[in-house]
Amino acid sequence: MTERTQRWSVIVLFAIAMAWVEAAVVLYLRTLVNRIDPYQPRPMPDMPGLIGAEIAREAATLVMLASVGWLAGRSIRSRFGYLLIAFGVWDIFYYVFLKLLTGWPRSLLDWDILFLIPLPWWGPVIAPTLVAGLMIISGTFFTGEEQPVWPGRRSQAFCVLGILLILGAFMFDALALCFSGASMKAIQEWLPHSFQWLLFSTGFICAACPAIDVALQYFARNGLQTTSTEITT
DSSP states (O other), X not given: OOXXXXXXXXXXXXXXXXXXXXXXXXXXXXXXXXXXXXXXXXXXXXXXXXXXXXXXXXXXXXXXXXXXXXXXXXXXXXXXXXXXXXXXXXXXXXXXXHHHHHOOOSSTTSEEEEEOSSSOEEEETHHHHHHHHHHHHHHHHHTOOSSOOOOOHHHHHHHHHHHXXXXXXXXXXXXXXXXXXXXXXXXXXXXXXXXXXXXXXXXXXXXXXXXXXXXXXXHHHHHHHHHHHHHHX
C-alpha cells in the first residue's frame, strides 16, 4: 500500500467516524425537538440557544475537516484535496448513519435543511449527496504528489461559477425572502416547496470542470508515458 493510499484511507476512516458522531448528535437534537424529519412547520424551533449552538457546531465541523485535510497533505493542493475527500465521505455517511439510526431519510428525495450559514440551505438529500461524490472524486485527483496536475484557469472559473449556482439553488428561497425584507425568524421558519433543479444541475456541471480537466491531464500523461515505454522497449 502506497503512502498516498494510506493517507487516503485514514482520511476516509476519520470522516466515517465523524459522520457517526454527527448523525448521533443530530438524532439527539431532533428527538428532543420532535424534528426527525426536518421538513415540517417551524423546522428550527424557538428554543433558547438552539440556533446559535447549531451554527457554532457547523462552523466547528468545517474547522475539523479543514484541520484533518491540512495535516494529511504536504502542499496546498493536496491539503485541499484531502479536505474535499473528508467533507464528501462525511456528508454521505452522515445520511447513511442517520438512516440506520432513525429510518430517515425515507428516500433520496426527502427534503433536508443542510446548513444554516449564512442562511438556511434546503434541498433534497440527493443534491448534497451528488456534490459530496464530486468532492471525493475531485479531491482524490488533487492529492497526487508525484507529477501533480492542477486545473486550468478556465476550469477554475467555471468551478467558482458552479459553486455559486449550487449555493443559489440551496438558498434560493432564503435569498428571495432576504431581499424582500423578511425577518430572520421568518426565513428560518420558511419551508420551500420546489427545488431549483435547473440551477443546481448547471452549477454541478460547472463545478465538475476541474475534476474533468485534471482527469484528462492524468490520462493524457499516463498515455504518453505508456507510449514512451513501448517505444524504448
